[in-house]
Amino acid sequence: MDDEDAKERIRLVEADLVQTNEFIKGVLTVSAALRGSAITLWLTLLGFSFSQGLPELALLAMTVSLLFLVIDGYHGWLYSEALKHARAIETLLTRYYDTLSRSQDDPRARPKFLGTLRSHRFGLFLSFRAKFGVRSVFSARPTLIFRVLYPTLAALAFAVFIAFVTGVVEPREAPQSRDSNAAGLSAPPSSVRCIEERSAGVEGLSRRNLVHMLRGLHSKVRVVQIEPAAVGDGDYDANLMNRQGRSVMRVDVHKDMSGWSLGHHTVCVAP
Numbered sequence: 001m002d003d004e005d006a007k008e009r010i011r012l013v014e015a016d017l018v019q020t021n022e023f024i025k026g027v028l029t030v031s032a033a034l035r036g037s038a039i040t041l042w043l044t045l046l047g048f049s050f051s052q053g054l055p056e057l058a059l060l061a062m063t064v065s066l067l068f069l070v071i072d073g074y075h076g077w078l079y080s081e082a083l084k085h086a087r088a089i090e091t092l093l094t095r096y097y098d099t100l101s102r103s104q105d106d107p108r109a110r111p112k113f114l115g116t117l118r119s120h121r122f123g124l125f126l127s128f129r130a131k132f133g134v135r136s137v138f139s140a141r142p143t144l145i146f147r148v149l150y151p152t153l154a155a156l157a158f159a160v161f162i163a164f165v166t167g168v169v170e171p172r173e174a175p176q177s178r179d180s181n182a183a184g185l186s187a188p189p190s191s192v193r194c195i196e197e198r199s200a201g202v203e204g205l206s207r208r209n210l211v212h213m214l215r216g217l218h219s220k221v222r223v224v225q226i227e228p229a230a231v232g233d234g235d236y237d238a239n240l241m242n243r244q245g246r247s248v249m250r251v252d253v254h255k256d257m258s259g260w261s262l263g264h265h266t267v268c269v270a271p
Contacts, residue, residue: 009117010096017089020124024082031075035145038068042153046160052243053215053222055164062157069137069150076140077132083141085127092116167212203261210253210260214238220248 042061049057095113102109215221221240229235240249254261
């Protein structure tokens with residue numbers, strides 16, 4: 001290989017390095033956007049899961065985490081393969097510069113450079129030595145993202161789902177103003193048709209057990225709101241609402257030294 005041939009090959013190698021660097025920049029930009037979207041969507045789903053009392057959203061958050069693990073993992077794998085090619089090019093250029101500066105002092109520098117130049121594989125995508133698969137996700141770079149971040153998000157979402165199913169976590173009560181509470185609890189809304197009234201007669205409940213029992217009175221109940229009644233010491237009104245915030249049931253509850261107790265309750269059907 002003469003000097004002109006070597007110089008032409010080095011020019012192609014330098015152009016290959018520029019293309020590889022641009023590819024790496026694009027992959028890193030997409031990966032950063034994917035991780036930001038994944039965390040934002042995960043937090044949103046878990047927030048709605050807590051506020052609406054929907055364990056299905058926690059399960060969806062786990063699914064989203066695993067989905068982004070695969071999508072982002074593909075880009076991490078691309079980054080890993082491109083990084084290997086960039087390092088190979090830099091190794092070749094380093095030996096070329098050593099040949100220019102140390103060829104007289106080190107006679108082995110030029111043969112090493114020429115051997116590396118002959119064996120170098122030109123082209124970024126031709127240098128990919130493997131195909132992407134599920135196992136490639138855990139070897140993608142940066143490894144901390146794919147081995148720690150996404151599995152942790154999925155595990156936390158699944159833990160929240162289990163907490164809802166086992167009753168450890170109860171739905172947050174929906175905030176309302178005092179005026180709207182008085183108007184909404186003193187009588188059923190005009191759009192709600194009450195069809196049945198019966199007595200429960202359960203006493204000595206904790207507040208958590210009370211909320212859990214109230215949610216079990218009707219299949220559509222998602223939010224339980226307990227407010228002091230307009231009259232009566234220790235009397236409370238519980239408004240049971242569906243996902244849309246409409247009342248499906250009103251329950252008279254009482255609190256004394258022994259705990260909470262259920263009184264009469266009215267089953268209402270929203271149109």
